[in-house]
Amino acid sequence: MSISSQEELVKQWESEQASLRQQVVDEDTEDWQRSPEFPGLERVGGVDLSFIKGDDVNACAQLVVLSYPDLELLYEDSRMVTLTAPYIAGFLAFRETPCLLEALQHLEKTQPNLLPQVVLVDGNGLFHYREFGLACHLGVLSGLPCVGVAKNLLQVQGVTKSEEHQSQIASLQRGGDSFPLTAASGRVLGKALRSSDSSTKPVYVSVGHKISLDTALHLTHSCCRYRVPEPIRQADMRSREYLRVHFPTTAD
DNA sequence: GCGACAG
DNA sequence: ATCTTGTCGC
Numbered sequence: 001m002s003i004s005s006q007e008e009l010v011k012q013w014e015s016e017q018a019s020l021r022q023q024v025v026d027e028d029t030e031d032w033q034r035s036p037e038f039p040g041l042e043r044v045g046g047v048d049l050s051f052i053k054g055d056d057v058n059a060c061a062q063l064v065v066l067s068y069p070d071l072e073l074l075y076e077d078s079r080m081v082t083l084t085a086p087y088i089a090g091f092l093a094f095r096e097t098p099c100l101l102e103a104l105q106h107l108e109k110t111q112p113n114l115l116p117q118v119v120l121v122d123g124n125g126l127f128h129y130r131e132f133g134l135a136c137h138l139g140v141l142s143g144l145p146c147v148g149v150a151k152n153l154l155q156v157q158g159v160t161k162s163e164e165h166q167s168q169i170a171s172l173q174r175g176g177d178s179f180p181l182t183a184a185s186g187r188v189l190g191k192a193l194r195s196s197d198s199s200t201k202p203v204y205v206s207v208g209h210k211i212s213l214d215t216a217l218h219l220t221h222s223c224c225r226y227r228v229p230e231p232i233r234q235a236d237m238r239s240r241e242y243l244r245v246h247f248p249t250t251a252d
Numbered sequence: 253g254c255g256a257c258a259g
Numbered sequence: 260a261t262c263t264t265g266t267c268g269c
Contacts (some may be wrong), residue, residue, distance in 0.1 A: 049259075051260050059260085087260080089257040096259070123258045133258070156257050198269085204258085 006086070013091050014130065021132040023140045029210045030145060032117065035216060041068045044223060045116025046231025047100045047138070049081075050239035052247055061096075063103040064231060065116045069225060071230045075114045077103050078242040090129045093137035104142050118145040118211065120223065120231045125216075127181055127206035129156050139209020146208030147216040148190070149229055153204055158184030160221035168192070169202055176221050176242035178202075188239055191217050199227035 032040040033148035044066050048188065049059045056079060065075040081099040110114050125148030135148030152154075153161055159181050168179045172194035181190040190206030191213060205220050207213050223229040228236070 049260080051259090053261050056260075072259065087257095087259065089259090092259055128258080148258085152259050155256070156258095 006088075010088065010091070013088075013094055017091075017130050017132040017137075020137065021139050024126070024132070024136050024207075025210045026126065026207045026212065028116065028212045028215050033145075033211060033215045038068065038219070038222070041117055043074060043114065043116045044068045044071075044231050045119040045144075046105065046106075046233075047103070047119060047124045047234040048235035048239055049096055049099070049234060050160065050188035050236065050243055052243055053249075056087070059083055059099075060239040061099040061103055062078045062235040062242070063100070063107065064234045065107075065114055065183055066223075066231050066234065066236060067142070067221065071225065073234065074108065075111065076234075077107065078239060079103065080246075087131065089112075091100075092123055093132075093134040096123075096134060097137050097141060100138055101141055104144070108210075111177075111194050118147065118219065120147050120220065120229050121208055122149065122151075122232050122236070123201075124148040124150045124154055124190070125206040125208035126158075127154065127156065127204060129154075131189065133206070133208075135206065135208025147211060147220060148204075148206045148208050149220055149232060150204040151204075151228065154191075156183075157189065158182075159189070169200075172202060175199075175224070178217055179206075181206075188213065191218055193220060195221060195224040195229065201227065203227065203229070206250055 085095040121135040124133035139146035175196040178191040194201040
């Protein structure tokens with residue numbers, strides 16, 4: 001792809017993000033979100049993509065639905081997809097949303113009773129350059145509540161891996177502890193969460209759609225058996241397993 | 253030229 | 260995302 005055509009693509013994507021961003025709902029909209037016990041919440045989804053080494057076009061898109069609060073597998077869908085859009089930081093959604101949306105729509109059409117009530121997404125939501133990351137994108141297009149959970153800090157809007165940030169991480173004492181990720185504007189775009197007692201490195205939680213930040217944080221923590229919340233962890237493991245079985249590494 | 257760059 | 264097994268420690 002030529003430099004100029006990529007510049008044009010980015011311009012088009014920026015305008016699309018600005019437009020869709022207005023549809024994000026950063027508040028609780030569901031009945032189950034009203035109480036900290038999440039009464040009525042029975043199904044939590046997780047999505048992820050895995051790639052074959054050296055191939056950035058063919059990938060395995062994974063959707064899992066786990067029971068809540070037991071976090072047991074209710075449904076899983078692994079599908080090979082062909083990605084057309086390139087990966088450009090800040091525009092991950094244009095690469096991953098289409099196939100994830102298809103997986104959700106397929107489930108809604110075939111087994112609507114298993115459709116998740118909220119989806120945990122591997123990546124950011126409002127914690128994003130233009131406050132419209134993958135979790136917001138998938139949320140708006142699917143209409144489902146979504147939460148962004150990133151494993152690495154995106155340095156954006158003045159939030160950096162500074163010594164101050166490092167010391168805030170060090171101050172997280174136990175699972176559930178968190179601190180806000182505040183933009184230069186003063187707006188809180190997300191929170192760093194120590195997801196379990198036994199993990200030092202936090203995960204970065206932000207609103208995707210139809211959920212408040214505090215509810216997103218509490219839900220994420222409630223889904224953690226290990227550092228990465230179980231829905232995303234299961235999606236990740238199962239998509240890798242799918243590739244291992246169907247595209248075994250050629251032994252030399 | 254150097255650093256940053258969700259997945 | 261992926262390259263990569265064992266190993267040290269709680």
